[in-house]
Amino acid sequence: MNLVTEDIAHIHTVKQATPQYIKSDSLKSSSATNEYFSDYASDAASQISHGGQGYETPPSRISTPLVQQNPVDSEMTLPARAGVAQPAPLNIRRSQNGGPQNPGMLSTFDEMSPPTPDVDDTPYIRFAIEQLTRDEDVLGRGRDSADPDQLPLVSPAPHPVASEESSQTSTPPPSIPPPPPPRAPQSASPRPLSQINRKPVPQEVMLPVDLSKDLRMRLGFVPLPLRLPILALYLLLCLLIIAALIFSLIFAGTNHALFDYDGNATARYFVFQYLPQLIGILLILWLFVIEAAMYRSLPYYNMGPSQRNSWVLQDMHILPANFVLPDLTFFRNREPWLGVAFFIFWIANFTVPLLACLYQTQWITDDGPARFRWTAVRGVGWTLVALYVLLCLALLYCAFRFRRSESNLLWDPTSLADLICLFRQSNVGSDFEQTEISPEPNAQIPPRNLRLGFFTTSGRPDVFHGVGEEYAPIKRLSFQPHAAKDAPLASESIDLEAQRLSYGSGFARNIHSPFVRYRWVPWFLRDSTVLAWIVAAILLVIAFLAVSFVNRAVQDGFDPQLPSLTDSSGFSPANFLYSFVPAFLGMFLFLAWQPIDMYYRAVQPFRNMSQPAGATARHSLLLSYPAYGHLGVVTRALINRDYKVAYVTFISILSLSIPVLAGGVFTAIYFSSDNRVRIVASMPGYYALCVLVTVYALSYLTIWPTRKRYLPHNINTIAALLSWLYASPLLGDVALQNIETKGELVDRLTGSTFTAAALTGDGDSDEKRQRPRRGVRRLEANAGLRYAFGIFVGRDTKEHLGIDRLQRPGSREMLVVPTSQQHEKQVD
Structure with a gap:
């Protein structure tokens, strides 16, 4: 009161x-x-x-x-x-x-x-x-x-x-x-009145550079699997197979078959029953490497001088997907002829089961004593000739599509480091704001008419190589070290009210959410699906072994249930059925493992960077397992101690033996003692097949991905990867400036020294000579730098989820484990 x-x-x-x-x-x-x-x-x-x-x-x-x-x-x-x-x-x-x-x-x-x-x-x-x-x-x-x-x-x-x-x-x-x-x-x-500038600031735009002869000579890189000599060698092998098929078909038709049958465990049996499909599946493995090069190169070829695609970042896959089912996305991406070529590549998978039933035994009575002889099945042989001719035509088109004149690449873009070099000065970064937590980042990126080549800007005279939209403004994110140093991460100071009012509080909550961080894994590696694979594989292998060895069904032979007599064209219904169907099932098992193998290869850099201590550049930014063949991946994975990748890829190699053995292990044999024809297995090959199938089935127990291999969204497009890089300070690192070759990029990230001119572009003055030397001393320590996948302070001084150095001078360490998980561990 x-x-x-x-x-x-x-x-x-x-x-x-x-x-x-x-x-x-x-x-x-x-x-x-x-x-x-x-x-x-x-x-x-x-x-x-x-x-x-x-x-x-x-x-x-x-x-x-x-x-x-x-x-x-x-x-x-x-x-x-x-x-x-x-x-x-x-x-x-x-x-x-x-x-x-x-x-x-x-x-x-x-x-x-x-x-x-x-x-x-x-x-x-x-x-x-x-x-x-x-x-x-x-x-x-x-x-x-x-x-x-x-x-x-x-x-x-x-x-x-x-x-x-x-x-x-x-x-x-x-x-x-x-x-x-x-x-x-x-x-x-x-702000004082004297610091307010009301005059409009002219926007800096990206300008394409007219290519001089020197610049043009630097472009035109074609990945090694797509170069003309390599494709010519592959085409030569296909032509040799076509010639061998035609010779076998003609010779068998005019000379009463090919060779006498001498048993089911001899060298001649191996040549006719195992070798054809073995050669065919080795060509399929090589074709996988060629397809992988096309997948990762096609988006950049669509940024070349003669052809543009506005959806190149969002819709074009960079990881192979032409395995169990054909990949028809090329038709949607306005590449109809390339879609036809990849459909032919997919049909080429059927060459393996067809090769398995190409040679069969025939009872010959008009050429000396009556006996069984190896002959070629004419219908199957001419079908194979047509398929290999189509394969050659598809490869010729791909050689034309990926020719040197259509490429504006400097080297093969196989790793995250290559992606950083191509987009470090791009003007498309603003399109990716907050896409790192989106379940479908491809749907959020607007179409852009992008160009790959040399650029300059309206505000700077230097010329650089990269990807950008011509005559479009540049929105730069300037990194402020003092702001990053003072900005606390949520792991150190959790204030729910402050976090609610922080930059895009819904976004801030999501980047710290374990649900978002560990949200995505391919459908075939989800928990319920992997459990189904394991149960089905174990049950099927038990049934297979039981049927094979109970009552000596395989050793003593079994009734074919189909006519086994070979006609004049060499076709036998029983032999065709028990050669084509086992090889086809084995080919399905082989192809079904390839997406698992490709996922483990592609996600391994993120798995390494998801460790609390991060990973070196060689084990993260430079890792490029999808670009290598199977043997190369196993070798490199063992050297890098990525043992799970090595094992999964080894099973991929091991599984190619299943269609080879399954297609040649059975044959129809006439038993004169009881005047019957039975389907009998070659027991050495059958024992090997049983072991391989058992190992393959048990390998499904090992494919359960850990949380470190889960990601916020898919990684099958350039846009999906850029969503974790657009705000990263890595795009402004001095180590990635003025790089001209892939070897120089590897040297810089792994700590090798380089010249001042490579760092700054010129070094005339004494001051400029000393600054690169300081930069060299810093970069000599790059071998000890660690890179992580987690929450970092971006170039806009705000928190983002993605890839950066684990710790930068004067700033706090990245938050690799989500906030709630980290505090649960602290409570425990």
Whole structure:
């Protein structure tokens, strides 16, 4: 009661002052502060308690930080009160004769008298509320979207400004508040007028460079599997197979078959029953390497001089997918002829079971004594000739499609480091904002007419090689080391309210969420699917072994249930069935393992970087298992101690023996003792087949991926990988500047020294000579640098999920384990 009495006495003893407008020219208008709003609300409440007319203000949606404003900077600035950040003075309405419309209304809160019933204060209360919530309205963000202190500065839309005379004489109706003056968004600290630049800054755009002879000679790289000599060698092998097939078909038709049958465990049996499909599946393995090179190169060929595709980053796969089912995405990506070529590559998988039934035994009676002889099945043979001719035509088209003149590459883009070099100065980074946590980042990227080649910019004279959109503006993210040093990661200081109001709080919560971090794995490696694979594989292998050895069914032979007599063209229904079907099933097992193998190869860099200690560049950024053949992957994985990748790829090699053995292990033999024909297995090959099938089935127990191999989304496109790199400080690392060859990139990331010219482009002055030497000394330590996949402070000084160095000088270590998991471990 004493405080209320003192307030009433203070109100009735204030001196009367003639109110007037206070108008100052300012480049920004301040919003009402929390102190303003709380003081005004408390005063209004006290007025209501004393019988005055007051107004109840609705609560604000978000609290605006207290900012000390200079009185001359605002059009609504009250004189400062001792110890308090004081709001601006109210603009007092004047009557038409120039005097105050209400003598009882004062210019400050210190001189405020009880409200006058004839004057409506609603417009001013609404204006104060609008100023408090203007941050959200200007930026279009909700309560839980962004922290006003961290919002980027945007230029407010221009408002029509009324004349000074009308602003002083006209009074808006009580129901419609006066339009607030234009206001710039608040920053963390007030900016002096001298630092505000209102002139528009010209945008820096990417400009293509006209290729001189020297620059043109540097381009045109073609991956090794797609070069003409390598493709010519593959075509030569295909032509040799075609020639051998035609010779066998013609010779067998004119000379009463080929050779006499001498048993099912001899060298001749191996040549006719195992060797053809073994050669065929080795060609399939080589074809996989060629396909992998086409997959990773095609997006960049579509950024070349003669052909462009606006969806190259989002829709074109960079990992092979032409295994169990044909990959038809090329038709959708406006590559119909390449789609036809890949469909032929997929049909080539059927050459292995067809080769398994190419040679069969035939009972010959018109050439000497009656006996069994090896002959070629004419229908199967000519089908194989047609398939290999189509394969040669498809390879010829691919050689034409991936010719040197269509390439603007400097080297083969096989790893994450290559991707960083190609996009480090690109102008498409802004398209990937917050895509690192999206389950489908490809759907969020807008189409771009991208070009791969040499560029310069309108603001810088240097020429660089990379990917970008011609004549499009560049939105650079400048990395501020002091901001990154001071910005705490959520693992060190968890403040739920601060995190809620941080940059895109929904986004901030997601990058720290274990659900988002460990959300994606291919459908065939999900827990329920892997469990189904394991159960099915074990049950089938048990059934296979039981049927094979119970009652000596395989050793003693079994009834073919089909006619076994070989006709004049060499075709026997029983022999065809028990050769083609086992080889076809074995080929399915081999192809079904290839996506598993490819996933483990592609995800291994992320697995290595997901360790708490990170991984070196050789085991992360430079790792490129999908680009190598099976034997190369096993060798490199053992050297790098990636034992699971080595084992999975070894099983992939081991599984190719299943269709080879399964297609040749059975043959029809006539038993004169009981005058019957039985299907009998070659027991050495059958024992080997049983062992291989058992090992293959048990290997499904090892494919269960650990959490370190789970990712936020897929990795089958360039856009999916760039979502974890667009904000990374790696794009601005000095180690990745002015790189001309793949060897130089490897040397820099692994710590080898290099010349000053390679680092800076020129080194004439003494100062420039010394700076590269310091850079060389820094980069000589690159062999000890660790890279991680987790939460880092990006070039925009905000937290992102992706790839960066585990720790940078003067900054905190990356958060590799999600926040909730880390705190669960600390509690444990």
